[in-house]
Amino acid sequence: MFQPKYTQPFSFEQACQLDAPTITEEIARLQNSLRILTETQKQLQDAMSSAPTLDTDLQQAFEENQEVIGSQEERIIMLRKALEAQGAAIADNPHYQVQSQAISSSAAMPNAAAPVPAITGRFEHTTNQSDNSEGVYL
Numbered sequence: 001m002f003q004p005k006y007t008q009p010f011s012f013e014q015a016c017q018l019d020a021p022t023i024t025e026e027i028a029r030l031q032n033s034l035r036i037l038t039e040t041q042k043q044l045q046d047a048m049s050s051a052p053t054l055d056t057d058l059q060q061a062f063e064e065n066q067e068v069i070g071s072q073e074e075r076i077i078m079l080r081k082a083l084e085a086q087g088a089a090i091a092d093n094p095h096y097q098v099q100s101q102a103i104s105s106s107a108a109m110p111n112a113a114a115p116v117p118a119i120t121g122r123f124e125h126t127t128n129q130s131d132n133s134e135g136v137y138l
Contacts, residue, residue: 002078006071012081016082016086018082027080030072037069040065041069
């Protein structure tokens with residue numbers, strides 16, 4: 001059984017009950033969200049690197065995004081495992097892989113020690129301001 005590290009909006013068992021098209025659509029949505037978050041992280045990293053002093057708001061946004069990225073990557077893995085449990089042979093298919101381009105938090109914050117993010121159990125939807133879709137609701 002899959003044990004998530006992050007709080008997820010659904011359990012592995014619930015994901016296994018979804019039909020394959022719903023799962024693959026959610027994987028695609030999460031991959032797009034990760035691309036946007038990764039680009040945002042690069043912009044935040046550039047802004048923090050060029051600032052003469054550490055901007056705590058930028059640092060906080062960077063740390064929160066790292067948590068969201070970790071949660072979404074884990075959700076993709078959970079959904080892939082749900083597809084595999086349904087009999088889909090996707091283990092080697094790169095389309096369903098987590099395609100993370102993680103940014104080192106210590107490289108982004110040269111004036112600070114690597115942060116230890118607090119896990120609140122809440123994740124806000126930050127991918128697209130005009131997109132009201134929160135993903136899969138069960």
